[in-house]
Amino acid sequence: MEQKYIESTLELMDFIQDSPSCYHVVANAAAILENAGAIRLDERKPFKVEAGNSYFVTRNSSSIIAFRMPEGEATGYSIVAAHTDSPSFKVKSNPEITNGDTYTTLNVEGYGGMLMAPWFDRPLSMAGRAFIKKDDGSVEERLVNFDKDLCQIVNLCIHQNREANTGHEFKIQKELLPIICEGGRKGAVRNLVADLLEVDEDDVLDTELFLYNRMPGSIWGIDDEFFSIAKIDDLQCAFSGLKAFINCEDSQSSKIQMVALFDNEEVGSSTKQGANSDFLRQVTDRIACSMGWNEDRKYSVQAGSFMLSADNGHSFHPNYPEKCDPTNKPLINKGIMIKYAGNQKYTTDAQSGAYLKNILQNAEIPYQVFHNNSNVTGGGTLGNISTTQIAIPTVDIGSAQLAMHSPYETAGTMDTLYLTEGMKAFYKV
Template identity: 55%
Template structure:
């Protein structure tokens, strides 16, 4: 049955709602946990003993910003089908003791960069603050999510009259000088800690720590002469995270454990306890095997019959800069799932994983495109080659094409979210096994 424009738009609108309700990585993972609970998944804790049953669906959190969900069809499963993605996006982190008084008439907030963001689009738009706050409650230290659901800040541009070269030369933005948001009119009692305490209903002295970030307040929007495009914050990588959650919530495979891993800190290298370089995924998979009574020898066999999809978006050809793309591989919005490869192994795709995933997509009648970087314009890395250092399996790097990556307001194609959900669902239904030297069975 042919997919309709209404179905594409519905999936896009649902994604935009998920993004709107996920102003920080902590909110994104909390929303993911709620989605999974509604789908019948039960929470496990790393600090407790696990009881995993055939037919069970589970998820585990780490740091409040990373999550791994899995479903076990039978204790005699033949391997793992894994999708990995990440919860974080480039933004600005608010420093401790953030208030800066300027001539007794303004209060700005001291911020630092998180990830490789485009600075220019952050100017002159409504911003707010979101993240987590650690609060003393008696003898406990409790985490509380914080989001000021109103316009609070603005990073204000310098007028063209005072910077005549602004439109003629590339601007070199200095975060410590140019990117500090206006918070108040200089009143001495206008402090962020007071505002936080009032919002959460706690005492100022009970606030022990914060991880707070600037948030773009613009909502997602579908646009174009025939509503072909959409724009929203955090498409990279909440589109992939949302699609993997949808796919695992609805997915079934009698021969494979289905896994969705949402890591944090991809934008700053993944080298944290909740990042793709950590032991989080490896530990979860080992604990599943142990809880299901699999031997050490069986673990190695299961690993060899496992497959990972590393899902992180890639670049579409830009209409104003077509020369920035590869001359022969030309991905476009609404053109299908990207299969990403790079000779420097920043992406893990090789001929084997590409062939396997192409076959899955072709059987499901889902279009695909090839993404490679322009040879003189090196791109970034992603999750697959990092998590593979802890749990090495055949891995393909995929994503959806988008424009304005790492802007606070990115752009994608309206067809793309539903096509990605369908692609991930098709992968979860598939059993992939190496049956000989260089031969693979795909069922």
């Protein structure tokens, strides 16, 4: 395997390792953008944008939009959209279940469409955010990450569950509650948060915490052609979008280059920070307002725009070949996946598909086509949702991967670089 592919994969895995929740994803993305010279904007204050500068704005600390104004007259937007969230278990309020004086387990609920079996018997921790009451009476938001092996969802042994290997419907409220300590310890989580943030327990007003897999990433295979880690869906696309954006600063494009990372894709996107919110539309409206465009000018720029909805898709699985479409079988390490669906769950049509294929061909970046098997219901993504808020021609793309929505997913070592370079080529048009 060429070193350039290994390096891009290691860089992605470092980003994922440092981003155990959607809030950490956005904080790390903001740091990357600021280090590249982007200027932070505040939704509560007027936008003041100038030609040639880069900017970013966050919402709910879990979604972020960055954009770069061209030096000359803008002719449209070039947008890469991805999402910051991943399927997991969310920790409920008052989470300790004490079970007498035996063990304390955490009361959790599912977030998104998880593969549940792989969550058993592996080291887990919690990450997210907390809101802390300060001495002056104000409330401060703080990131939380217990950077240790903190809890575990423990299987029932085969001797007490002889049907374990013959198919099983998991019940979160009974079987997927992680053990966190011995004995009965009410208030343990709040105490942990207070200790971590060095505040009084009474000042911890509220938290949003998610479980995450502590297993480190791995590059594997005879030729190091695969890698596995948590949250490949969709942090591979989010990271590639960020990398492409910051590395196109010298582009001569007349487009407003933009990367938009939304939260809550895994639960339908219909939140104030999701792709089905007004976030993207408001940002484009406020750019237009700051630039002094009238409404006709604003819509003419919008009409000259294009979006890549970047969310990973399914590779051919050698153990389940019947799950794949018979004539469109994407493979790991074979290039960017362009996704189509007759039910419009993917927004790619012949026009938008041809536009992107032309860009990728000119840049000599490999690509492949994905359709769902007609008898297998596929998942949704960002593109068809965001275009209900702002109508822009869109193509759905991603990398081919395996074990999607497992806490330890698998993808190709070459594909992060393919994705990043493909997005860079798109931005430069």
